[in-house]
Amino acid sequence: MNQVVFISSLQNEDAKETALQFAADGCHVYGAYTDGAALPCDGLETIVQLVLDPMDAGSLNRAVELVSSREGKLDILVLKAGLHAENDGGLGAHDYDAVADVIYRGADGMRRILEAFLPLLRAGETKRIAVLSESCAGIGFCEDTGEYGYHMAMAALNMMEKIAFNALRPEGFTFRNFVTDGPKTGMDAKTYIQRDLSNLPEDDYIHSDENRLVRRDSLFRELAW
Amino acid sequence: MKKTVMITGADRGVGFAMCRLFAEAGWQVFAGRFLDYWNELDELKEEFPETLELISLDVSSTDSVQKAVLQVQEKTDCIDMLIHCAGIARADGDDALRKILQVNSVGALRVAESFLPVMRQGMKRLCFVSSEAGSITVAHRKDGYAYCMSKASLNMAVKLMFNELRPQGYTFRLYHPGWVNSYMGGDQKGTSGKYEPEDAARTAFQQFTEDRAWEDALVLTDVENQSWPF
Numbered sequence: 001m002n003q004v005v006f007i008s009s010l011q012n013e014d015a016k017e018t019a020l021q022f023a024a025d026g027c028h029v030y031g032a033y034t035d036g037a038a039l040p041c042d043g044l045e046t047i048v049q050l051v052l053d054p055m056d057a058g059s060l061n062r063a064v065e066l067v068s069s070r071e072g073k074l075d076i077l078v079l080k081a082g083l084h085a086e087n088d089g090g091l092g093a094h095d096y097d098a099v100a101d102v103i104y105r106g107a108d109g110m111r112r113i114l115e116a117f118l119p120l121l122r123a124g125e126t127k128r129i130a131v132l133s134e135s136c137a138g139i140g141f142c143e144d145t146g147e148y149g150y151h152m153a154m155a156a157l158n159m160m161e162k163i164a165f166n167a168l169r170p171e172g173f174t175f176r177n178f179v180t181d182g183p184k185t186g187m188d189a190k191t192y193i194q195r196d197l198s199n200l201p202e203d204d205y206i207h208s209d210e211n212r213l214v215r216r217d218s219l220f221r222e223l224a225w
Numbered sequence: 226m227k228k229t230v231m232i233t234g235a236d237r238g239v240g241f242a243m244c245r246l247f248a249e250a251g252w253q254v255f256a257g258r259f260l261d262y263w264n265e266l267d268e269l270k271e272e273f274p275e276t277l278e279l280i281s282l283d284v285s286s287t288d289s290v291q292k293a294v295l296q297v298q299e300k301t302d303c304i305d306m307l308i309h310c311a312g313i314a315r316a317d318g319d320d321a322l323r324k325i326l327q328v329n330s331v332g333a334l335r336v337a338e339s340f341l342p343v344m345r346q347g348m349k350r351l352c353f354v355s356s357e358a359g360s361i362t363v364a365h366r367k368d369g370y371a372y373c374m375s376k377a378s379l380n381m382a383v384k385l386m387f388n389e390l391r392p393q394g395y396t397f398r399l400y401h402p403g404w405v406n407s408y409m410g411g412d413q414k415g416t417s418g419k420y421e422p423e424d425a426a427r428t429a430f431q432q433f434t435e436d437r438a439w440e441d442a443l444v445l446t447d448v449e450n451q452s453w454p455f
Contacts, residue, residue: 090389091341091386091389091390092338093338094334094335096287096331096334096335099334100323100326100327100331101323103326103330104320104322104323104326107322107374107378108323108371108374139377139380139384139455140384140454140455142381142384142385143388144388145385145388145389146385148334151381151382151385152330152378152381152382155361155377155380155381156374156375156377156378156381157374158361158377159359159361159364159370159373159374159376159377160374162361162364163364163367163368163369163370163373166365166366166367167367224454224455225360225361225455
């Protein structure tokens with residue numbers, strides 16, 4: 001049976017590529033632009049595209065209703081902190097409201113999408129929530145000196161996913177955090193997100209990879225938070 | 226010559242306790258004051274009239290922070306150490322996270338960038354009060370998204386600053402004060418914490434003032450001198 005997949009932040013190239021991977025696999029894919037971009041975008045005819053303002057309850061309700069009316073369920077939700085602030089370089093003088101807005105919309109916006117789609121995810125068979133991330137989203141890993149808003153949003157989104165993991169894993173939800181800027185070999189995002197991890201329900205994380213949240217790249221390498 | 230420290234969130238709790246410790250140690254202390262109605266700083270000022278300066282400061286307002294810098298510059302041309310202790314655990318409204326970010330993490334960036342011009346000489350140390358709530362690795366909470374997300378984003382902001390400023394000789398501290406009987410919930414001091422503000426401030430003072438052989442590593446350390454993963 002075809003899986004139903006909803007991907008946020010379709011304006012982001014990694015999100016777009018991941019959406020196309022799922023569509024090529026026969027999934028029913030819905031992709032949401034969260035930056036107010038106009039529709040449609042060429043080359044994405046296999047994806048149902050929509051504009052979504054995650055901070056607006058009406059916009060969220062319309063997106064959920066669209067998927068609900070057509071599919072009646074959602075199997076996989078893919079989230080991405082896909083916004084950047086302008087002139088967000090190294091230290092100097094930032095537009096702090098713009099930085100706050102990128103974190104707020106990029107991270108809390110994804111939490112709102114997750115909460116809005118929870119009933120549909122509960123109706124699905126897979127119950128999987130994934131975050132598309134980058135190696136520089138790991139605080140210990142990051143060597144960058146700019147893009148405060150984007151980096152801070154990615155860190156906040158990772159934390160959001162961890163709390164959601166803590167809350168929803170006992171209910172049967174599974175979680176993925178995939179680093180997209182690893183080597184262009186190995187698994188693509190779709191493959192990593194779709195595959196099951198070792199899971200012994202009676203055991204804790206020591207023998208059950210599903211019972212912990214990790215971030216990995218295309219070579220299945222674990223990266224620090 | 227006296228060393229100088231600027232402390233945000235100095236009205237009460239850990240920030241206030243640090244003001245007292247630094248003043249007692251002979252530092253010139255600039256205490257960022259947000260709550261005009263809270264008089265602990267006034268009483269401390271009476272004890273240390275020469276070395277404690279009260280600076281009006283709302284770290285969520287760029288205008289307020291810039292005015293604070295000007296006020297400090299009237300007294301000194303060098304801040305040796307900046308301590309961002311201001312923090313809130315919750316806010317009202319649908320945009321609660323945005324309000325919390327403006328204090329806890331974007332506020333830290335705003336304060337650091339604004340005070341950097343007066344930190345180019347001297348000790349060049351930037352200290353930030355974070356929390357275990359910002360550690361993704363060990364996060365155990367099932368709710369309280371906003372506070373945890375704000376502290377994770379603070380840790381990232383500090384890492385970005387560290388990456389740029391460490392090669393210029395700046396040093397950093399990222400500190401988890403533990404579960405403190407503080408005022409994070411409002412004007413009523415907490416009672417169920419494990420530590421008093423003075424306990425958390427004492428360890429902070431030690432960690433913030435001592436040099437490390439491992440300054441090239443940014444590590445979240447706590448009130449028990451233990452280290453936390455991000």
